Amino acid sequence: MNTLVAADGKNMRVLVIGGSGHIGTFLVPRLVRAGHDVVTISRGTRSAYADAPEWRQVRRVVADRDREDAEGTFGDRVAGLNPDVVVDLVCFTLGAAIALVERLRGEVGHLLHCGTVWRYGPSHKLPISEHPGGTAPVGEYGIQKDRIARMLKEESASGGLVTTSLHPGHIVGPGWHPIGPLGNLDPAVWTTLSAGRPLRVPGGGADLMHHVHADDVAQAFERAIQHRDAAAGEDFNVVAPTALNVRGYAHIAAGWFGHTASLEPVTWEQFRETTSSEYAEQSWDHLHRDHCFSIEKAKSLIGYAPRYEPEDAVLESVRRLIEHGELKVASPLVV
Numbered sequence: 001m002n003t004l005v006a007a008d009g010k011n012m013r014v015l016v017i018g019g020s021g022h023i024g025t026f027l028v029p030r031l032v033r034a035g036h037d038v039v040t041i042s043r044g045t046r047s048a049y050a051d052a053p054e055w056r057q058v059r060r061v062v063a064d065r066d067r068e069d070a071e072g073t074f075g076d077r078v079a080g081l082n083p084d085v086v087v088d089l090v091c092f093t094l095g096a097a098i099a100l101v102e103r104l105r106g107e108v109g110h111l112l113h114c115g116t117v118w119r120y121g122p123s124h125k126l127p128i129s130e131h132p133g134g135t136a137p138v139g140e141y142g143i144q145k146d147r148i149a150r151m152l153k154e155e156s157a158s159g160g161l162v163t164t165s166l167h168p169g170h171i172v173g174p175g176w177h178p179i180g181p182l183g184n185l186d187p188a189v190w191t192t193l194s195a196g197r198p199l200r201v202p203g204g205g206a207d208l209m210h211h212v213h214a215d216d217v218a219q220a221f222e223r224a225i226q227h228r229d230a231a232a233g234e235d236f237n238v239v240a241p242t243a244l245n246v247r248g249y250a251h252i253a254a255g256w257f258g259h260t261a262s263l264e265p266v267t268w269e270q271f272r273e274t275t276s277s278e279y280a281e282q283s284w285d286h287l288h289r290d291h292c293f294s295i296e297k298a299k300s301l302i303g304y305a306p307r308y309e310p311e312d313a314v315l316e317s318v319r320r321l322i323e324h325g326e327l328k329v330a331s332p333l334v335v
Helices: 022-033 053-057 065-071 074-080 094-104 140-157 188-195 214-226 246-256 268-273 277-287 296-302 310-323
Strands: 013-017 037-042 059-062 085-088 110-114 163-168 170-172 198-202 211-213 234-238 262-266
Touching: 013 022, 022 037, 022 053, 022 214, 065 074, 065 094, 074 094, 085 094, 085 214, 094 110, 094 140, 110 140, 110 214, 140 163, 140 234, 163 214, 170 214, 170 310, 188 198, 188 246, 198 246, 198 268, 211 214, 211 310, 214 234, 214 296, 234 296, 246 310, 262 268, 268 277
Parallel strands: 013 037, 013 085, 037 059, 085 110, 110 163, 163 234, 170 211, 198 262
Antiparallel strands: none
16 A cells, blocks of 8 residues: 655655646646656657656656546556556546546545536526535536536545545636637637627627636646645635636737727527537537636635636637647737
């Protein structure tokens, strides 16, 4: 059996499952700088979204989690690497989460799970806190993540494995497209705003989205590891200090290109007529939830202190995409 957690919270072996993804890109270097021995498990050999010298000190293991979960061997692989702490960034079903918990119980000092704010359903009262009583999640992704978070909380409350679940908003960072002002990934939205042309907005433009920079999510995981006792058995919202609604997001984004947004409110039916089914569904998924979250629990218990306002995180992402020719715009950035 491993020594559970070092008394000073340092020099532990931390295993990050899904370490080369959005969050892992920033979390893994943070953990190395904090003095931990870091191991990652990923399904391929793709590089992280941003390079950092700390990656040279990381042991990387390639594994097909889906296949090994189906075979019932993934937990053995994780336990065999002798971690003190496991950070699971890519668990999406309750069955997979239960299997990992049962295998690691008594052998690992702390299991941290990456959930999602979509564990919450459409908002009735804002901001949304971690306390129970809100609306039920919609969609299988959010339903599964909510079930996982509840299972983990019960596991710790019953005296089993020490767990923590962290629930990020819409993750933004350099290297991938952000959820845009209409709640989708349609690049044409950015072309329209950068040209100063009218943008068709479904509904009244007041629906909220709550973004978060990937490095702020990584910070939350690092602090939950550092403050294990405070984080034990808890779940945390992890988002930017503020949220953006559709019209505010559009006006801010148009200003980056020296324009004032011209918004044309339309019904959802009209919006779907002129938008691809894929992008219309993305917009509905993000906007009808109308989410804004409280981060007071994370701030008070683990010292979470996000550095990025949502618009700053998105601007960093958009600038990188433009510079690398991955996003075409009609006017240059003026900020």
